[in-house]
Amino acid sequence: MPHLLIRGISPEQIRGISMPLVADLALAFKCPEDHILLECLHTTACFGGELVPSYPFIEVNWFDRGQSVQDQAAECIDRHVRSLDIAEVEVAFRSYETNNYYANGVKLSATGEAELQSLKSENERLKDELQKARKALQSNPSNSNSYMSSKLYDALRE
Template sequence: MPHLLIRGVSPHQIRVISKALVAELAGLCQCPADHILLECLNTSAVFDGEIVPSYPFVEVNWFDRGQSVRDLAAECIDRHVRSLGFAEAEVAFRIYDADSYYANGVKLSSGRADEDVARALQEENHRLKEELQKTRKALQSSQASSTSHMSSRLYDALRE
C-alpha cells in the first residue's frame, strides 16, 4: 500500500517514471518499495459521441498517513506524471479503514494481531527498563567507588 490506479497514461510511459516514482513514494510513506503498486488502467474517454484522449488521472488507494504526507505524495505523483509531457494531471486519494480491509479473508486490524503487537511491545519495554536499572546501578556503584577511592587518596595526601 499505496496502490495507484493510473488512467490516461500508457503502461509504456509509466515504465519510464516507475522506478523514481516508487522510490520517492516509498520514502514519503515510510514503506518498502515493493508495497507500492502501480496499475495502468486501459480506459476510453467519450465526449459528445466521440472517443477522445483521456487526461492523466491517478487514484491513490491507501491507509491515511496524514495531510502533510498526502500533500507531498500528490506533489510527487503530479511532478512525475507531468514530466512525461502532460500539461496537467489530477490525483485523488481514497482512504482505507483498517477495520474494513481484509487480506486472505482476515481483517487487517484483527484484535488478535493487535494484542500480539501490544504484548511484544510491553515485553520489550519491560526488558529495556530492566537494562536501564542495571546500567544506573552500575554507574552509581562506579561513581561511589571512584569517589571513595579519591577520598582515601586525598586523605592520605593530606596526612603526609
C-alpha cells in the same frame, strides 16, 4: 499498499517513470518499494458522441499516513507525470480503514489487536507500579530505593 490506479496515461509512459517515482514515493510513505503498486487501467472516454482520450487521473488507495505525507506524495506524483510533458494531471487519495481491509480472509486490524491489547496491559502494569513507587516515595523519602524495582528506579532517574 499504497496502490496507484492510473488512468489516461499509457503504460509505456508510466513504465518510463516507474522506478524513480516508486523510489521517491517509498521515501515519502516510509515503506519498502515493493509495497507500492502502479496499475495502468485501460479506460475509454466518450464526449459529444465521440471517443476521446481519457483525462490523466491517478487514484492513490492507501492507509492514511497524514496530511503532510499526502501532500508530499501528491507533489511527487505530479512532478513525475509532468516530466512526461503531460500538462495536467489530477491525483486523489482514497483511505482504507484497517477494520475494513482483509488479506487472505483475515481482517488486517485483527492482526494488530492482540499486540495492541498486550501493550495496553503492559502500560497499565507499569502505571500501577509507578503509582506504588510514588506512594512509597511520599511515605518514606529517605529510603525510596527499597520500594521500587531497579528497572523502575532507573526509568524514574532518567
